[in-house]
Amino acid sequence: MNSKVNHSELSNQLIVNLPILFSQPTGIATYAANLFPHLQPLNPTLLISPIASKHFPLASEFPCYPIPGDLTPAQGTKGHFRRLLWTQFKLPHIHHNLKSSLLFSPIPEAPIYTNCRYVVMVHDLIPLRFPKRFSPLTPYFRYYIPQVLSQSQHILCNSTSTARDIIDFYNIPASKITPILLGYNNHFREWGVGSRECGGDAMVGKSPYFLYVGRHDPYKNIHRLIDAFAAIPNCRNYELWIAGSSDPRYTPILQAKVEELSLTNQIKFLDYVPYEELPIIINGAIAVVFPSLWEGFGFPVLEAMACGTPVITSNISSLPEVAGDAAILINPYNTSEITEAMAGIATDNNLRSRLSHLSLARANQFSWEKTGKATVEVLSNYL
Template sequence: MNDRLLINLAVLMDKPTGISTYALNILPYLRELHPTLLSAQKLEGYSHYPIPGGQTPEQGAKGHLKRLLWTQFRLPKIYRELQGGLLFSPLPEAPLFQGCRFVVMVHDLIPLRFPERRSPLTLYSRYYLPQVLNQATHILCNSQATANDIMDWFSIPGDRITPILLGYNQEQFKPLNLPTSNYFLYVGRHATYKNLHRVIEAFAKVRQNQDYQLWLVGTSDRRYTPSLIAQMNELGLSDRVKFIDYVSSEELPVLMNQAIALIFPSLWEGFGLPVLEAMACGTPVITSHCSSLPEITADAAILVDPYKVPEITAAMETLIQDPQAREQISQGSLKRAAQFSWCRTGQATCEVLKGYSAFCFADMKRAVIGKR
């Protein structure tokens, strides 16, 4: 009887961000479990089961819907066809009421904390996500803050949840000994909870802003980006605020190394990967004092109340005016970042999946023996 581990990579994107980055970086540490990857892309060195493409966030709402329908109606058949013993999903999606055993990864509960009217993600989080988590064999998440949210929102016992902090690519994100330029850097989505309106307002109030720039790196969103551009123009910052589209992980370390600081005062984060990547470059970080962000930075960043614009402005001015403080934060960032790696994340994930794969196999073996 097989005890095959299946890994659902239907969400894998051509331009990896977030969940795709996580999944691709932990895969090498799961190889010892001999998984079969369910993916539209063939990844060398793994057993592969081809599935339809076009099911990712790159295809918008249509991609999400297509993936959810595939997950519910096609994936259970694949599970049985391949004699799966355990399904692992790098996001909280799995077949419901189909007898599949699965472990899922939860990255955040942002759509519940910041609900949007008629948003598919809000509906997904309110009605689909609780069913997935209640039926999961086990739940992984990326921080203690996210674990607390899962327990608080869904009353799920802590012993069914394992927080595993994320890592970063140590070959890419490191000090490059490049000269510091005159820009503050933000990396991430354009969304209300990312707090970019306050970032722009705070930058406008920096006394020396004539000599500095604010670079916002991330794919634009037609729902939010126009209001950011309008705000920039109203504040007379069109020559000092720069919108930059998606930047690959190969190019991003250069931007981080040359920035005065990464500015990331998000209202809430499940983890906050750009914060860790900037710290690994030795780039000072200004971020929020709430959610998972203090778990990442400890005392190696300037923590601010993300709702208070003067605090964000003051943090920027400190890094402009005080080179000694900038250097001290930079050195602390490097020491703190050294405590994180994809190796640690992957090995911890492997141990959880190994335990539940063995449990599945023992369960099935007992069932067979019991029928004799």
């Protein structure tokens, strides 16, 4: 890690705050990890922990300023709370000491009631759309984030859908918001003919399977996905794989539902799948099914399309922005629509082939290079 920062050379310098990077990234950390290499034209200084820098070798190509490693989502609520305190009381001093004129945060967190100038990224406002009683995210989104956004120089977001939410929930003017669609890693790619028919090299002999990738929160709509799968004619000839970290609040309820339907042999809970292994199971699936009730962007949809895997996803929020005409769009509240789409994929080879070709063409419109270039253009306006 290059932590030797010459403070005298950093006037008007951009600093990029990366406390959320850790070894098992989810959506937001994936965004941060893939974006920062493309900010090179601005010669930023990265605020990154020594632990995180070991997992992201490209960080060594930037001036780096070491920060604590216990501020990540891996530490749960404690990490979140520590990060907020650090952001309010430590980050302003770093900003001052580095003589930086602009802070960029890949999450909507920044020091408030200070003279720090910053641009932030908003990924979604799902805790406001689907509030949970006693969740610490409720006051966070209702009171802290709106203050951050009101004091920011500019706001980035990951879709037009998220931009509309920022305007509607926080009354932020549209002129202060720039939507920038995201990208995908190059290791998400098509394996070629046969991978979906046999379930991938590591899956030979398994039944054809549908795949869901993501968390188990209720708004992800997995309970309807399970019901939809159970209603497929001859569903016992297929499997449904649910990839995503187990959650003691929600996973047992889903598993109990599977047991009630006597589908424990057909529906597999894979728990967390390492990021580098996701292309294996995506390529092996006959379709990725992502019937979420709301998304700020929807990485699983884009990553599946990049692999040429047919996609079934929701017709609301940002998901049509990502999928375009390359997926089967369903009403996520209508279980029978999900069933019909899955049954069509299971039985119609021509449909699978057509969706696969459309998916690859659609994915080619997205890249981290495009995301980075658009981000550099915005940040340059405030340096």
